[in-house]
Amino acid sequence: MKPADRALARLRDPQDPALDRLASQVADQVVSVPFSEIASARWIASQITAGLEAGSRGPAFRDWVIRQIEAERERWASDPQPLRDRVPKDVVDPLRDVLSRPWSPSEDLAFRVLDQAAIRTLVRDVLVEMLHRFRVRVGKVDGSLLGGLGKQAVERGRGLFGGLRENLGGVAEGLMGAVKEEVEFALDGKVRDFARQATSDVVRLIAKDLAQPSRAAAFAETRVGILDVLLDTPRSELAAEADRLQPEQAVESVAAAIRAVLARPNFGEELERRVQVALDGAGDGTLGAWLREVGLDQAWTTTTAELLSRHLRRVVATEDFAAWWADLHGK
Numbered sequence: 576m577k578p579a580d581r582a583l584a585r586l587r588d589p590q591d592p593a594l595d596r597l598a599s600q601v602a603d604q605v606v607s608v609p610f611s612e613i614a615s616a617r618w619i620a621s622q623i624t625a626g627l628e629a630g631s632r633g634p635a636f637r638d639w640v641i642r643q644i645e646a647e648r649e650r651w652a653s654d655p656q657p658l659r660d661r662v663p664k665d666v667v668d669p670l671r672d673v674l675s676r677p678w679s680p681s682e683d684l685a686f687r688v689l690d691q692a693a694i695r696t697l698v699r700d701v702l703v704e705m706l707h708r709f710r711v712r713v714g715k716v717d718g719s720l721l722g723g724l725g726k727q728a729v730e731r732g733r734g735l736f737g738g739l740r741e742n743l744g745g746v747a748e749g750l751m752g753a754v755k756e757e758v759e760f761a762l763d764g765k766v767r768d769f770a771r772q773a774t775s776d777v778v779r780l781i782a783k784d785l786a787q788p789s790r791a792a793a794f795a796e797t798r799v800g801i802l803d804v805l806l807d808t809p810r811s812e813l814a815a816e817a818d819r820l821q822p823e824q825a826v827e828s829v830a831a832a833i834r835a836v837l838a839r840p841n842f843g844e845e846l847e848r849r850v851q852v853a854l855d856g857a858g859d860g861t862l863g864a865w866l867r868e869v870g871l872d873q874a875w876t877t878t879t880a881e882l883l884s885r886h887l888r889r890v891v892a893t894e895d896f897a898a899w900w901a902d903l904h905g906k
Contacts, residue, residue: 579904586891594891598883602876606863613862616851623850624843631833640826651814658813659806667806674798677791686782690775698777702770 576584585591605613630636659667680688784790805813836842866872890896 579900583891583897583900587888589888594887595880595884598887599876599880601883602879605879606866606872606876607861609861611854616847616854619850620843620847623846624837627833627837631830631837637826637830641823644822644826648814648818651810651817654810654814656810657807658810661810662806671799671802674802675795677795679786679788679791679794682783682786685785686779689778689782689785694778695774698781699770699774702773702777706770 585593785794839845863872866875
């Protein structure tokens with residue numbers, strides 16, 4: 576067997592380490608090249624644009640995303656374990672640390688965030704309900720308050736006016752009953768008017784409370800508490816809640832938003848400029864140096880070499896590669 580044929584056979588042999596060593600050399604070379612030399616800003620921008628175009632305009636990517644959503648929904652729906660068991664602790668601890676940091680927004684910012692139609696409606700409904708309950712409770716004092724006064728007038732009328740007492744008592748009772756109904760009707764209207772006027776004031780009070788530095792620690796604990804509730808919730812329940820968001824419809828909305836961005840004038844030039852700024856900021860630093868800094872250099876190199884090796888094995892097994900290899904060696 577000629578040397579070229581033996582070399583090709585070794586490259587195609589899954590037990591021979593030759594191709595794996597070649598893939599490792601490629602991975603090592605990639606991490607040793609400065610960021611600014613890996614690719615030009617124009618090429619990177621063009622690849623990003625092409626990927627966004629393909630994903631937002633063609634049905635293939637949208638259908639793939641929807642299939643993934645459906646598969647995850649089915650998997651989560653039958654999983655009774657809490658989310659905490661599925662989230663790495665290395666992710667939870669830093670997230671808890673961020674959420675637990677005391678922070679208070681400015682009062683104006685908090686008010687602008689809260690001053691929305693849904694919040695105002697909620698506050699108004701709560702005010703109306705609480706004031707209505709208060710009115711009902713007051714109405715029950717002394718036998719419905721004014722009704723009780725009417726009955727007292729009847730009793731007093733019997734002792735004061737002799738034969739007229741029945742008529743006077745009836746008039747008094749009817750009069751006080753009518754007054755009671757009118758007062759209750761007026762109160763109902765006043766409650767609604769008051770709630771409309773007071774809603775903005777209540778939202779402002781909430782915003783003011785959020786902005787108090789003395790409350791920052793308490794709200795930080797609330798944020799962490801919300802995280803704990805989510806982490807302790809079964810994944811099946813979270814899946815049911817996610818269904819209410821109708822994520823499949825959101826896919827099309829996201830795609831439409833991407834198409835709108837791509838349609839902006841000079842989008843390509845602006846993206847290229849931003850990529851160039853990022854590359855300039857990286858300077859002469861290499862991917863390998865950054866990976867070593869974060870402790871991922873060995874893991875990245877190993878997994879990248881394995882990925883390259885799998886792809887290269889598919890390439891060397893083709894007839895096109897064999898023809899190129901023969902031509903390379905002068906056959």
